[in-house]
Amino acid sequence: MFENKERTDVSQLGEFGLIKHLTQNFKIKHESSIKGVGDDAAVLDFKDKQVLISSDLLLEGIHFDLAYVPLMHLGFKAVQVNLSDICAMNGVPTQIIVSIGLSSKFPLEAVEEIYKGIELACNKYNIDLIGGDTSSSKQGLIIGITSIGYAEKDSICYRNGANEGDLICVSGDLGGAYVGLQILEREKQIFLENPQIQPDLEGKDYIIERQLKPEARRDIVAILDQIKVLPTSMIDVSDGLASELFHICTESDKGCTIYEDKLPIDPMTYETARELGLDPTVCALNGGEDYELLFTIKQSDYEKIKNDVDISIIGHITEKSRGLNMISKSNVVHELKAQGWNAFKANN
Numbered sequence: 001m002f003e004n005k006e007r008t009d010v011s012q013l014g015e016f017g018l019i020k021h022l023t024q025n026f027k028i029k030h031e032s033s034i035k036g037v038g039d040d041a042a043v044l045d046f047k048d049k050q051v052l053i054s055s056d057l058l059l060e061g062i063h064f065d066l067a068y069v070p071l072m073h074l075g076f077k078a079v080q081v082n083l084s085d086i087c088a089m090n091g092v093p094t095q096i097i098v099s100i101g102l103s104s105k106f107p108l109e110a111v112e113e114i115y116k117g118i119e120l121a122c123n124k125y126n127i128d129l130i131g132g133d134t135s136s137s138k139q140g141l142i143i144g145i146t147s148i149g150y151a152e153k154d155s156i157c158y159r160n161g162a163n164e165g166d167l168i169c170v171s172g173d174l175g176g177a178y179v180g181l182q183i184l185e186r187e188k189q190i191f192l193e194n195p196q197i198q199p200d201l202e203g204k205d206y207i208i209e210r211q212l213k214p215e216a217r218r219d220i221v222a223i224l225d226q227i228k229v230l231p232t233s234m235i236d237v238s239d240g241l242a243s244e245l246f247h248i249c250t251e252s253d254k255g256c257t258i259y260e261d262k263l264p265i266d267p268m269t270y271e272t273a274r275e276l277g278l279d280p281t282v283c284a285l286n287g288g289e290d291y292e293l294l295f296t297i298k299q300s301d302y303e304k305i306k307n308d309v310d311i312s313i314i315g316h317i318t319e320k321s322r323g324l325n326m327i328s329k330s331n332v333v334h335e336l337k338a339q340g341w342n343a344f345k346a347n348n
């Protein structure tokens with residue numbers, strides 16, 4: 001994908017030259033970042049706050065396909081996916097550590113594109129890049145990101161705090177990232193069969209963006225703080241709503257009932273799923289990569305949240321013995337199955 005562009009061999013710069021070149025534009029923004037890139041370890045000081053740390057590993061061919069993922073988007077998304085985990089603890093993300101493995105097919109220009117996306121995400125979300133590691137890779141591109149953030153001890157939301165009667169809420173809309181991926185996959189196949197044909201993504205911009213450019217819902221964390229709602233449990237939707245509900249219910253030792261007609265599905269997601277012969281509800285339940293926040297709140301907080309157009313109440317927590325269920329639009333009870341995307345299953 002870089003055939004027509006300038007190609008500078010990474011080895012021309014050497015490891016230290018490369019690191020300096022990639023990180024020189026990143027400015028430290030947080031008082032908590034005492035020392036960033038440039039020593040054996042970064043130094044942080046969060047004073048009386050609790051520290052949140054999370055890590056994700058992205059491998060070419062397993063988690064992304066460079067046939068349709070632009071490198072800048074990849075850098076941006078890799079950061080967002082990580083920030084989402086800190087947000088899902090009801091925390092504020094502040095720093096990231098980025099490690100990369102590069103195969104020889106990646107010229108400097110390609111790595112620069114990835115770092116442009118990382119920089120964009122850091123500037124947009126006020127994040128310090130405080131370190132990383134750089135290595136060559138025998139096969140493909142590897143990006144490992146660790147994100148760091150903070151929260152007050154009493155405001156951290158774990159997966160295990162849901163109580164019977166709590167309302168189940170989800171931000172934004174669901175299924176779009178998955179349906180967007182199906183469109184990209186379809187266009188890739190058409191291109192492979194006939195490289196003359198240009199991809200037809202017309203009218204699909206929202207769902208393509210949901211797949212390529214997700215945004216961690218830090219704004220929801222801020223809104224919850226503003227309206228003084230402390231979720232009893234929270235998780236981000238990376239593997240799909242059903243899978244995340246399983247995590248919350250298992251960890252909290254509870255069951256749940258959700259309602260199909262309450263699931264937030266964008267019209268473009270709905271129509272495109274139909275066009276592709278997919279059930280929009282299944283896309284919302286099992287699609288994944290939406291990076292929305294799924295959380296439970298006490299019933300007494302209902303008044304505070306009911307007018308927020310970006311938060312949908314989709315059901316409630318029940319006792320464990322009731323299991324996990326969805327009431328369909330035609331009023332039939334369906335047992336939910338966790339069909340989270342499984343990196344091991346998908347590639348065997």
Ligand code: ADP
Nearest residue numbers: 019023037038039040098099100131132133134
């Ligand atoms: P070491 O030999 O101790 O692992 P490195 O030479 O790998 O040190 O790293 C030197 C500095 O550059 C460290 O502060 C490290 O965190 C940072 N660094 C290395 N690789 C990256 C990268 N890909 N992105 C950001 N910072 C990096």
Ligand code: MG
Nearest residue numbers: 132133134135
């Ligand atoms: Mg190193």
